[in-house]
Amino acid sequence: MGDSTMLFDLEPPSHGGDLEAWQRKMSQAEHWLDLSSACNREPWPIPEIDPKLWYELPDQARLYQAAEDFFGQSPVAIGAGTQQIIEVLPPLLQSQGAGQKVMVPQTGYQEHGYCWQKWGYSLHYYGSLEELLDQKWDVAVVIHPNNPTAEEMNPSTRVELMARLTSDAQRYLVVDEAFLDAAPERSWLEGDLPERCFVLRSAGKFFGLAGARVGFAFAHEMWRAPLRSLIGPWPVATPALEVLVQALGDSEWQAEAKASLTERNGYFQDQVVPKLNTLFDSQEVTHTLLFYTWRTSPEQAKKAFNALHSVGIHVRLGDGWIRVSLPAGHEMQRLNHALVKLLQGHQLKELA
Structure with missing residues (x-):
C-alpha cells in the first residue's frame, strides 16, 4: 500500500x-x-451564453449523454479538467490497497508523477512504453500520445499491457488520452476496459476549450461511485457545461x-x-x-x-x-x- x-x-x-x-x-x-x-489554435467557437446559466447550479445529465454520444461510451465521472481526475486517482487507489511503485514517463505531463508522489507513492520513470512490459510496477501511467514527445502506444504493446492487467489483480493502468480526440480510432475506448484501467479525455486540446476545465474519466462501472465521491458535486460550472454539450454535439x-x-x-x-x-x-x-x-x-x-x-x-x-x-x-x-x-x-x- x-x-x-x-x-x-x-x-x-x-x-x-x-x-x-x-x-x-x-x-x-x-x-x-x-x-x-499545444491546444487547438482554431478552437470551437463559443456562442452567445444565456445569462441565466450563471444563476443555476449545474446538472451534468446532458453532459454525460453528450459525452457518451461523442466518445462511444459514458464516462464514469466528469471533473474540472483531467487535472482533477489525476489528483483523485492516487488517494482512490490507496484506499483500495494499491502497491507503492508507480511508473510514469521520464518526459511527459509532470502532474502525473507529482500527484502520485505527494500521496506517498514511490515514483519511478520509464523512457519508452516497451519498458513497462519488462518491469514490475503497481501503477503505470501512459500518456497516449505523449505530451511533449508525441510517442504513441503501438497495438502489440497495448495487447501485452492489457494481458498484464488481466493476469495480475494488483496492477493498475492510467491512460491519459488528452491529445487523442483528433484521431479517436487509436483510443483505448474502442474496446472494453479492464477493471483496473482508467482512461482520461479532455475538452482542452482538440476543442481548444482549456478554460472550460472539463475532463472525463472512463473506467469499469465499479469506479463510478468512488470517483464521483472524491470529485464532489458540481465540478463543472453551468456555462462551461452548456458549452461542452454543444461542442461535443457539433459534428x-x-x-x-x-x-x-x-x-x-x-x-x-x-x-x-x-x-x-x-x-x-x-x-x-x-x-x-x-x-x-x-x-x-x-x-x-x-x-x-x-x-x-x-x-x-x-x-x-x-x-x-x-x-x-x-x-x-x-x-x-x-x-x-x-x-x-x-x-x-x-x-x-x-x-x-
Missing part, C-alpha cells in the same frame, strides 16, 4: 508556456504569438476541424519545419496533429527560445526540448515571416 507519509509540501511542477508571467517580466510581450500551449465543426488540422500540418511541415530545424540545430522532431517537439541540447534549446522571443514568438521550453503548437491558418505567415527575419539576422550567428 502507498506510504502513509504524505508529501504535500513538494514543489509543484511548472506549467505550459505561462505567457502571462513572461508578459509581466518583459515589455511589449502582449503582442507575442503564443504557440506554447460539422469537428469534421471541419480535422480537415483544417490536416491542411495546416501539410503547410507547417513544408514551410516551417525546415526553418525550425535550422534554428534548433536539430532534425529530431516528433509531432501530433496539434504540436511539434524538437529534441536538442539544453543550451541550444535555451538560445533558440530566447531568439524566438526576440521576434515575438513564444513556445514551450523543456529540458533539452522545445514544443511548438501548430499555428492557426491565419498565424502561419506571421510565424514564417518571423523565422525568415530571425534566420537572416544576427541572432543566427549567436546560435552558431
Whole structure:
C-alpha cells in the first residue's frame, strides 16, 4: 500500500508556456504569438451564453449523454479538467490497497508523477512504453500520445499491457488520452476496459476549450461511485457545461476541424519545419496533429527560445526540448515571416 507519509509540501511542477508571467517580466510581450500551449489554435467557437446559466447550479445529465454520444461510451465521472481526475486517482487507489511503485514517463505531463508522489507513492520513470512490459510496477501511467514527445502506444504493446492487467489483480493502468480526440480510432475506448484501467479525455486540446476545465474519466462501472465521491458535486460550472454539450454535439465543426488540422500540418511541415530545424540545430522532431517537439541540447534549446522571443514568438521550453503548437491558418505567415527575419539576422550567428 502507498506510504502513509504524505508529501504535500513538494514543489509543484511548472506549467505550459505561462505567457502571462513572461508578459509581466518583459515589455511589449502582449503582442507575442503564443504557440506554447499545444491546444487547438482554431478552437470551437463559443456562442452567445444565456445569462441565466450563471444563476443555476449545474446538472451534468446532458453532459454525460453528450459525452457518451461523442466518445462511444459514458464516462464514469466528469471533473474540472483531467487535472482533477489525476489528483483523485492516487488517494482512490490507496484506499483500495494499491502497491507503492508507480511508473510514469521520464518526459511527459509532470502532474502525473507529482500527484502520485505527494500521496506517498514511490515514483519511478520509464523512457519508452516497451519498458513497462519488462518491469514490475503497481501503477503505470501512459500518456497516449505523449505530451511533449508525441510517442504513441503501438497495438502489440497495448495487447501485452492489457494481458498484464488481466493476469495480475494488483496492477493498475492510467491512460491519459488528452491529445487523442483528433484521431479517436487509436483510443483505448474502442474496446472494453479492464477493471483496473482508467482512461482520461479532455475538452482542452482538440476543442481548444482549456478554460472550460472539463475532463472525463472512463473506467469499469465499479469506479463510478468512488470517483464521483472524491470529485464532489458540481465540478463543472453551468456555462462551461452548456458549452461542452454543444461542442461535443457539433459534428460539422469537428469534421471541419480535422480537415483544417490536416491542411495546416501539410503547410507547417513544408514551410516551417525546415526553418525550425535550422534554428534548433536539430532534425529530431516528433509531432501530433496539434504540436511539434524538437529534441536538442539544453543550451541550444535555451538560445533558440530566447531568439524566438526576440521576434515575438513564444513556445514551450523543456529540458533539452522545445514544443511548438501548430499555428492557426491565419498565424502561419506571421510565424514564417518571423523565422525568415530571425534566420537572416544576427541572432543566427549567436546560435552558431
